Amino acid sequence: MDINRANEQADEQLAAAVREQSAIADKIVPPETKAWGVALAGWLVPGLGHALQKMWGRAVVVFLTVGLFVFAGASMRGNLFTVQGSDAFDALGYLADLGTGSFYLLARTLERNGADVSRAGGDYGTRFLATAGVLNLLAALHAYEAARGRKA
Amino acid sequence: MSLHGGFHFTHIQAFLFFAAVISVAFGFLGRRQPKDRIKYILWSFCLFLIVGVGIGWLMYPFSH
Numbered sequence: 001m002d003i004n005r006a007n008e009q010a011d012e013q014l015a016a017a018v019r020e021q022s023a024i025a026d027k028i029v030p031p032e033t034k035a036w037g038v039a040l041a042g043w044l045v046p047g048l049g050h051a052l053q054k055m056w057g058r059a060v061v062v063f064l065t066v067g068l069f070v071f072a073g074a075s076m077r078g079n080l081f082t083v084q085g086s087d088a089f090d091a092l093g094y095l096a097d098l099g100t101g102s103f104y105l106l107a108r109t110l111e112r113n114g115a116d117v118s119r120a121g122g123d124y125g126t127r128f129l130a131t132a133g134v135l136n137l138l139a140a141l142h143a144y145e146a147a148r149g150r151k152a
Numbered sequence: 153m154s155l156h157g158g159f160h161f162t163h164i165q166a167f168l169f170f171a172a173v174i175s176v177a178f179g180f181l182g183r184r185q186p187k188d189r190i191k192y193i194l195w196s197f198c199l200f201l202i203v204g205v206g207i208g209w210l211m212y213p214f215s216h
Binding site: 061071135 | 161169173174180181
């Protein structure tokens, strides 16, 4: 009986210490700043935003799905938009492609022969690249919401 | 599909690839429990197929 009571007291003390430490950590790095950092990390490296919060399953899935779309899109010679776009659609495409973060550079490296949208495959590749970017932005937003403590 | 030199999809393969990958991503982001995830993935995949094929048939008269 006494042992149980001592264990309960020890648990309460431990929980209080964790709460105190968490409050100190929140003062050093405010939760909002931390959430923005998580979102930025998630955008730069797909899945990193979730990995930082120990959401391993989601991190792996985001990394693999975004990576798969980028690899497929680039190897199908999809159009990877650049900042030198001539119209609004090019600008939107560039924003979508930029959503992949560091994978944008990877796609540029993979696509050595340039885009070829004269075939259906190249056109599908363009959509895959844009989808990868938008999906990664969605995942970064999800990681941001989770870091803010919202149900995610 | 061939992995030699990258992906080479037919129309239907590209469609199925897109539906499958997006469904898995949505399932993991939208649900927490494994059982819920699987149900969501299957449901989302089926909806992609139904809507995609449906839109294809809606466009069919304009291709002639």
